[in-house]
Amino acid sequence: MKILVTGAAGFLGRRLINALLQRGSLSDRQGVSQAISTLVAFDLMPLAGFSDSRLKVLCGDIADPEVLRGLVDAETDSIFHLAAVVSSQAEQDFELGMRINFAATQNLLERIRRLGTCPKWVMTSSVAVFGGQLPEQVEDDQVWAPQSSYGTQKAMNDLLLADYSRRGFVDGRSLRMPTIAVRPGKPNLAASSFASSIIREPLNGQESVCPVPLETRLWLMSPAQAISNLIHGHELPGEMLRRGRVINMPGLSITVEKMIDALRQTAGDEVANRVRIERSPAIEKIVGSWPGSFASSYARNLGFTHDQDFDDVIAQFVDEYLPQALES
Amino acid sequence: MKILVTGAAGFLGRRLINALLQRGSLSDRQGVSQAISTLVAFDLMPLAGFSDSRLKVLCGDIADPEVLRGLVDAETDSIFHLAAVVSSQAEQDFELGMRINFAATQNLLERIRRLGTCPKWVMTSSVAVFGGQLPEQVEDDQVWAPQSSYGTQKAMNDLLLADYSRRGFVDGRSLRMPTIAVRPGKPNLAASSFASSIIREPLNGQESVCPVPLETRLWLMSPAQAISNLIHGHELPGEMLRRGRVINMPGLSITVEKMIDALRQTAGDEVANRVRIERSPAIEKIVGSWPGSFASSYARNLGFTHDQDFDDVIAQFVDEYLPQALES
Numbered sequence: 202m203k204i205l206v207t208g209a210a211g212f213l214g215r216r217l218i219n220a221l222l223q224r225g226s227l228s229d230r231q232g233v234s235q236a237i238s239t240l241v242a243f244d245l246m247p248l249a250g251f252s253d254s255r256l257k258v259l260c261g262d263i264a265d266p267e268v269l270r271g272l273v274d275a276e277t278d279s280i281f282h283l284a285a286v287v288s289s290q291a292e293q294d295f296e297l298g299m300r301i302n303f304a305a306t307q308n309l310l311e312r313i314r315r316l317g318t319c320p321k322w323v324m325t326s327s328v329a330v331f332g333g334q335l336p337e338q339v340e341d342d343q344v345w346a347p348q349s350s351y352g353t354q355k356a357m358n359d360l361l362l363a364d365y366s367r368r369g370f371v372d373g374r375s376l377r378m379p380t381i382a383v384r385p386g387k388p389n390l391a392a393s394s395f396a397s398s399i400i401r402e403p404l405n406g407q408e409s410v411c412p413v414p415l416e417t418r419l420w421l422m423s424p425a426q427a428i429s430n431l432i433h434g435h436e437l438p439g440e441m442l443r444r445g446r447v448i449n450m451p452g453l454s455i456t457v458e459k460m461i462d463a464l465r466q467t468a469g470d471e472v473a474n475r476v477r478i479e480r481s482p483a484i485e486k487i488v489g490s491w492p493g494s495f496a497s498s499y500a501r502n503l504g505f506t507h508d509q510d511f512d513d514v515i516a517q518f519v520d521e522y523l524p525q526a527l528e529s
Numbered sequence: 530m531k532i533l534v535t536g537a538a539g540f541l542g543r544r545l546i547n548a549l550l551q552r553g554s555l556s557d558r559q560g561v562s563q564a565i566s567t568l569v570a571f572d573l574m575p576l577a578g579f580s581d582s583r584l585k586v587l588c589g590d591i592a593d594p595e596v597l598r599g600l601v602d603a604e605t606d607s608i609f610h611l612a613a614v615v616s617s618q619a620e621q622d623f624e625l626g627m628r629i630n631f632a633a634t635q636n637l638l639e640r641i642r643r644l645g646t647c648p649k650w651v652m653t654s655s656v657a658v659f660g661g662q663l664p665e666q667v668e669d670d671q672v673w674a675p676q677s678s679y680g681t682q683k684a685m686n687d688l689l690l691a692d693y694s695r696r697g698f699v700d701g702r703s704l705r706m707p708t709i710a711v712r713p714g715k716p717n718l719a720a721s722s723f724a725s726s727i728i729r730e731p732l733n734g735q736e737s738v739c740p741v742p743l744e745t746r747l748w749l750m751s752p753a754q755a756i757s758n759l760i761h762g763h764e765l766p767g768e769m770l771r772r773g774r775v776i777n778m779p780g781l782s783i784t785v786e787k788m789i790d791a792l793r794q795t796a797g798d799e800v801a802n803r804v805r806i807e808r809s810p811a812i813e814k815i816v817g818s819w820p821g822s823f824a825s826s827y828a829r830n831l832g833f834t835h836d837q838d839f840d841d842v843i844a845q846f847v848d849e850y851l852p853q854a855l856e857s
Contacts, residue, residue, distance in 0.1 A: 295642075314623075333772065333773060334772070341672070342662070342671060342672045343670060344669070344670045344671055344672050344673065345672065345688070346691075346773055347688065347691070347692065348695070350692050350696070353688050353689065353691070353692040356688050357685050357688050357689070360673070360675065360681050360684050360685050360688075361681065361685070363674075363675070363681070364678050364681040367676070368623065368678070444661065444662070445661060445674055
């Protein structure tokens with residue numbers, strides 16, 4: 202079985218590759234478990250830090266149809282399409298966002314259509330497709346009204362994937378992801394970057410600025426949960442997807458205030474007091490347009506799962522990235 | 530004031546051009562009424578049958594960026610973008626549909642963005658963006674779930690136009706149109722073509738086949754009403770569009786059975802008996818996925834209007850296209 206992962210050098214991409222290599226097999230379109238023989242890891246920069254004979258590391262511009270021809274062939278059984286530029290970046294640079302977040306997806310789907318092999322396809326969509334007047338809890342039939350170019354591009358991908366799937370060009374699944382936290386590393390240009398920063402930086406002994414008010418409600422998923430749902434999304438038989446190819450993921454609905462409370466509970470006052478609210482109208486406008494809670498009935502019926510508790514999400518981060526913090 | 534109409538040689542395009550030339554003026558972006566000095570009428574084939582010094586007839590491939598450069602310039606104040614291939618055609622020929630219904634719109638928006646002039650833009654969307662499990666009456670916040678490539682392409686246009694408008698590249702309005710009936714002329718490849726045929730052909734002394742069951746509920750708008758709403762959509766100040774750039778139009782909700790009853794009422798048994806039900810699974814699948822009734826609250830608040838009664842819609846058609854029928 203040959204698998205392609207785009208955005209492989211990103212945070213989720215790396216975790217997914219690790220999980221796929223460890224797991225060693227996936228279901229094919231007939232529902233038969235197959236050993237992964239080749240895992241193509243593609244990104245703008247080459248993926249580093251892995252050593253596995255099944256791994257084939259490629260890099261290049263994902264929006265370039267020439268590059269895509271070398272990336273996907275008739276042997277490609279499954280694609281995890283994670284490549285994207287993040288929300289604030291797509292907002293700052295309209296052309297870059299359209300190119301990477303939309304044109305690349307369209308070109309990749311076109312490449313597959315021309316091959317005629319109908320591989321499985323799992324991609325990540327975003328709650329940024331929602332906006333405007335929203336109920337407290339968003340149902341699966343809530344209209345999309347993106348308030349950002351990022352959300353627009355993700356919604357266009359979702360429409361395209363659904364139509365390519367309906368026509369039998371691809372066996373697609375788009376998982377509409379909550380904000381993923383806690384991410385390791387440095388802040389990025391995602392408008393939701395603070396959701397990780399307000400936990401990660403204080404635990405690392407640094408001050409952290411939260412750009413939105415304490416009462417802001419976020420819809421979160423931990424990195425481990427995200428990977429588990431991506432693989433679950435791949436394994437589902439296409440026939441089960443009777444209510445569509447775009448699935449609002451379940452998640453944990455929590456206010457910024459409760460997140461900081463959980464940090465205080467876990468790590469004490471000194472750590473929690475390192476978070477300072479300093480509102481940014483630009484970030485607040487984007488994040489404030491995202492719903493803080495979803496019914497996700499379709500996803501739950503399909504067996505997707507979510508984190509139960511933010512204390513556990515913090516513990517997961519500490520356990521993986523700050524093991525010394527546990528010893529102190 | 531310089532206006533562009535794409536799809537000018539189509540049924541709605543011709544009527545719109547006629548209405549604009551008669552009207553002679555439109556509001557500019559500042560809300561000031563301006564005389565129409567140039568009306569560019571663009572289509573694949575040249576528009577014929579008009580004689581007016583303000584009219585400039587151009588033709589070519591609307592998906593070709595080179596052609597678009599000659600079509601829109603810094604003087605273009607307003608665009609009515611009606612060019613499209615119809616639903617069944619987009620379903621039969623995926624590439625053609627993507628090219629004319631989506632890529633052309635994207636290229637035209639890109640041309641405008643690069644000019645930096647932010648013209649007014651009115652386009653037609655479609656109820657074909659809806660599908661799946663639907664309530665009896667569709668509200669403005671109903672999610673889009675197109676069951677056809679045509680609906681997918683229209684929904685992608687709507688998303689793109691909303692984002693280009695939000696960013697100030699264009700002052701866009703997308704009117705999500707009911708099925709337009711009664712159209713003159715011959716049946717076309719629109720899945721909804723029968724909605725006109727079952728009235729038009731019997732009145733013309735011909736048999737007509739209805740491919741959907743009598744209880745099928747349609748959401749209709751007469752041609753005159755459609756033109757009036759397109760112009761109303763143009764005239765609305767952008768500031769009023771606080772709930773978005775995509776507007777579900779009001780319409781007349783009626784079953785095929787009631788349409789035939791109205792035909793019987795107007796033209797008698799002999800005419801009405803020329804309609805025969807012969808179900809087509811392909812057409813039924815597309816048309817059956819479209820909702821038969823909409824709340825259209827946003828549109829009503831914005832002053833868009835609808836036909837009150839299908840008898841009047843038939844009378845409008847007879848009056849315009851079959852005046853001799855009135856005399857008999």
